[in-house]
Amino acid sequence: MPQPPVEESEPEIEPPTDTAVSKPAKPAISNDNGWDNGVLDGTFHVVTNLWWGENARVYKLYENDVLIDTQLLTAHTPGAQTITTIITNRQNGTYKYYAELSNDFGTTRSDLHEVTVSQALPAKPVIASDNWDGDGNYTVRMDMWWGTNGTTFNLYENNILIHTQNLADTTPAAQSAEKPVTNKAVGDYVYQAELVNAAGSTRSDVMTVHVTK
Structure with missing residues (x-):
C-alpha cells in the first residue's frame, strides 16, 4: 500500500552574520535643539550617526559623563547606522554628550x-483685566504669546494663590487662561500670573485693579 508523501520541514534560517572585522567606525553626534520648534528648551533629540564602515551592536549615550541610554543595534557592515535618544525636561545649562559604539x-x-x-x-x-466700570466683578486674563509653554497656570491676588489651572504644553504656541473675579469690595487688588513647567516657573509683572464702587 503506497505511503503518503512525507512533507519536508522548512530549513532553519540562521540569522545573518555581520561582516565586521574590527571595532566600529567613529560616530558623529548632532542635536535638533532649537531646530525642532524654534526654542532652546530642554526637550530635544540627540542623534548619533555612523555614516559608513564597521557596524556596532551596542550603543551607549553619556550626558555629563553619566550613562543615560543603551540600545541594542542590528549590524549590517558597512551600511550606515542612526540612533536617536529623546532628551526631555532639561533645565537651563550646558550639557555634554558622547556616544560609544561597540561590537565584538x-x-x-x-x-x-x-x-x-x-x-x-x-x-x-502678561495679564490684563476687563474692569472698565470699576465694580467688583471682572475677569483676569493671562496670555503668553510665544515660547516655552507652562503646564500649570497660577494666579495670585495680593500675594495669595487664588487659582490654579492645568495647561496643555504645545510649545512654542501661545497660551491663555482666564479667572472670573466676583463681589470684590471697594479697594485695590494686586494680581500676578505664574506659569510653571518641569524646569521651574516664570511670573508676569504685577497688575493692580481698582474697585471703586
Whole structure:
C-alpha cells in the first residue's frame, strides 16, 4: 500500500552574520535643539550617526559623563547606522554628550558634543483685566504669546494663590487662561500670573485693579 508523501520541514534560517572585522567606525553626534520648534528648551533629540564602515551592536549615550541610554543595534557592515535618544525636561545649562559604539572587536567613542539649553523656563506671561466700570466683578486674563509653554497656570491676588489651572504644553504656541473675579469690595487688588513647567516657573509683572464702587 503506497505511503503518503512525507512533507519536508522548512530549513532553519540562521540569522545573518555581520561582516565586521574590527571595532566600529567613529560616530558623529548632532542635536535638533532649537531646530525642532524654534526654542532652546530642554526637550530635544540627540542623534548619533555612523555614516559608513564597521557596524556596532551596542550603543551607549553619556550626558555629563553619566550613562543615560543603551540600545541594542542590528549590524549590517558597512551600511550606515542612526540612533536617536529623546532628551526631555532639561533645565537651563550646558550639557555634554558622547556616544560609544561597540561590537565584538571593541568600542569606539564619538567626539564630545555640547547642547545649550537657555529657554527651559516658561516664557513670560502678561495679564490684563476687563474692569472698565470699576465694580467688583471682572475677569483676569493671562496670555503668553510665544515660547516655552507652562503646564500649570497660577494666579495670585495680593500675594495669595487664588487659582490654579492645568495647561496643555504645545510649545512654542501661545497660551491663555482666564479667572472670573466676583463681589470684590471697594479697594485695590494686586494680581500676578505664574506659569510653571518641569524646569521651574516664570511670573508676569504685577497688575493692580481698582474697585471703586
